[in-house]
Amino acid sequence: MAVYTDINEVDLKDFLSQYETGYLLSFKGIAEGVENSNFLLHTTEGALILTLYEKRVEKNDLPFFLGLMHHLSDRGLNCPLPLPRKDGALLGELSGRPAALISFLEGMWLRKPEANHCRAVGKALAQMHVAGEGFEIARPNALSVAGWQELWQKSEDRADEVLDGLRPEIAKELAHLVAHWPQELPAGVIHADLFPDNVFFLGDELSGLIDFYFACNDYLAYDLSICLNAWCFEKDGSYNITKGQAMIEGYLSVRPLSEAEIAAMPLLCRGSALRFFLTRLYDWLTTPAGALVVKKDPLEYLKKLRFHQAVETASDYGWPQ
Numbered sequence: 001m002a003v004y005t006d007i008n009e010v011d012l013k014d015f016l017s018q019y020e021t022g023y024l025l026s027f028k029g030i031a032e033g034v035e036n037s038n039f040l041l042h043t044t045e046g047a048l049i050l051t052l053y054e055k056r057v058e059k060n061d062l063p064f065f066l067g068l069m070h071h072l073s074d075r076g077l078n079c080p081l082p083l084p085r086k087d088g089a090l091l092g093e094l095s096g097r098p099a100a101l102i103s104f105l106e107g108m109w110l111r112k113p114e115a116n117h118c119r120a121v122g123k124a125l126a127q128m129h130v131a132g133e134g135f136e137i138a139r140p141n142a143l144s145v146a147g148w149q150e151l152w153q154k155s156e157d158r159a160d161e162v163l164d165g166l167r168p169e170i171a172k173e174l175a176h177l178v179a180h181w182p183q184e185l186p187a188g189v190i191h192a193d194l195f196p197d198n199v200f201f202l203g204d205e206l207s208g209l210i211d212f213y214f215a216c217n218d219y220l221a222y223d224l225s226i227c228l229n230a231w232c233f234e235k236d237g238s239y240n241i242t243k244g245q246a247m248i249e250g251y252l253s254v255r256p257l258s259e260a261e262i263a264a265m266p267l268l269c270r271g272s273a274l275r276f277f278l279t280r281l282y283d284w285l286t287t288p289a290g291a292l293v294v295k296k297d298p299l300e301y302l303k304k305l306r307f308h309q310a311v312e313t314a315s316d317y318g319w320p321q
């Protein structure tokens with residue numbers, strides 16, 4: 001459960017008095033998510049999400065995230081919208097944290113996605129990339145190569161506590177990625193965390209994307225590599241090429257990829273696997289026992305990383321020949 005900061009009814013009612021939201025009927029912490037504290041509110045005007053921004057979210061980045069949701073929604077992408085306060089601000093403060101009220105998006109995330117869902121996600125990702133064009137604020141990816149090196153420096157001394165031999169293995173991989181990371185690929189606004197829990201479906205129809213709090217400017221193909229990692233592996237660690245093919249086809253139905261992007265895909269997949277391995281490893285080693293959050297297993301991403309190390313061309317992911 002991700003509720004790092006508690007709220008009480010008195011402070012919440014005071015916070016809500018700054019909005020045109022009707023009266024509070026009930027609220028409860030949401031038992032999902034990793035980064036922020038989220039609450040589901042019921043008001044006389046309907047359901048709302050209250051988000052309190054926590055440790056990994058920089059307050060200076062909030063205008064990017066909140067503005068991006070408006071930009072994407074204005075261009076037809078289904079995503080939640082931050083509600084303005086009576087004074088027009090999108091951001092307030094509650095229990096000492098920056099806080100926003102976000103519109104409620106109908107739908108559920110899928111515990112067992114199939115290939116048709118992967119196709120829909122590929123398509124929605126490409127639609128997001130197209131819709132992101134023209135967004136006037138830029139945010140470099142804090143979790144690209146330099147960010148990985150910083151995270152690794154904070155974890156490497158204790159890495160072998162998680163698995164024997166992890167320290168040299170990851171050091172070698174990081175050095176490889178630093179030396180070979182692509183220098184010039186088509187870039188734009190990426191979601192950067194489009195995992196199954198951030199995509200809602202109503203039945204088999206994709207109803208929207210949530211959680212833009214890692215969004216940033218980076219290579220568009222890197223975002224696709226994140227989705228291949230997050231959606232196309234089975235629980236036993238095997239890559240499901242049918243899902244990969246469907247996701248790639250869905251993406252290509254909206255936005256073509258250049259030869260350079262396709263050739264870079266194995267390396268991009270290695271990078272995105274390492275990125276999630278490193279944040280998970282850091283959280284694994286530093287989250288205090290008893291914290292109200294479900295820690296995610298870094299070794300799941302080590303297995304994925306090892307798979308990508310053996311991949312030679314994008315056809316191994318299901319790329320059309």
Ligand SMILES: Nc1ncnc2c1ncn2[C@@H]1O[C@H](COP(=O)(O)OP(=O)(O)O)[C@@H](O)[C@H]1O
Binds near residue numbers: 032037103197210211
């Ligand atoms: N706009 C929304 N509409 C409906 N549910 C939401 C919305 N935003 C968040 N949630 C719920 O809160 C959970 C955690 O949200 P998320 O943004 O993924 O948190 P975190 O940033 O902490 O990872 C989601 O899995 C979902 O159940």
Ligand SMILES: N[C@@H](CCOP(=O)(O)O)C(=O)O
Binds near residue numbers: 296
């Ligand atoms: N998707 C990341 C963790 C971030 O969690 P989210 O709830 O913000 O999607 C991972 O799986 O490591």
